[in-house]
Amino acid sequence: MKIWMAPAGLHVEPAQVGDEKSLAALHAEGFFRGWTTADFQSYLRSAETPIYVACDAKRKIAGFSMLRIADDECELMTIVINKKFKGKRLSTALMQAMIEDLMMSPVTKMFLEVDEDNQPARKLYDRFGFAQIGERRGYYPRPDGKTATALVMKADLG
Known part of the structure; x- marks a missing residue:
């Protein structure tokens, strides 16, 4: 199993079947329209949607990321x-x-969408070499009924 070091006494590893409830609960905390446990069950069974979890030695998940891979491109979902973290x-x-x-894969380009108001995420993506290539107005629904613009970004990986 692949493992990467992370701060706060945590590490990053691939998610496993059985993590779906934790992933769905965490996603629902972070997003207005969180994905369901059934969604994550499907994602965990697909090689095209790898999920990486930041967790402790007992596998208590503090965060995660998910990709969608297609040929030589991927999208950070x-x-x-x-x-707390x-x-x-x-x-x-x-x-x-x-x-x-x-x-270690054929992927050479990564794409993502980010809420234009999410400054911490935008700074993160800037540090990793992402550049804005477009925008999608009205892309993200908000609890107040309004919508937010998504910035479409791309990074070359190799």
């Missing part, structure tokens, strides 16, 4: 960090683990 650089550790893992 989500990164979610438990509120925000600001501890877990997103950076997850990004490093994903990119290191992708370097």
Whole structure:
């Protein structure tokens, strides 16, 4: 099993079947429309949607990231960090683990969408060489009924 070091006494490893409830609960905390346990069951069984978890030695998940891979491209579908671990650089550790893992694959480009108002995420993506290539107005629904613009970003991995 692949394992990468992470801050706060945690490490990053591939998610496992059985993690779906924890992943769904954490995703629901971080997003207005969280994905269901059934969604994660499907994702965990697919080689095209690898999930990386930041967890402790007992596999208590503090955050995770998920990709969707298609040929030589991938999309960063989500990164979610438990509120208790925000600001501890877990997103950076997850990004490093994903990119290191992708370097051993045919993937050469990574895409993502990020809420234009999410400054911490935008700074993270800037550090990893992502550049804005477009935007999607009204992409993200908000609890107040309004919508937010998604910035479409791309990074070349190799």
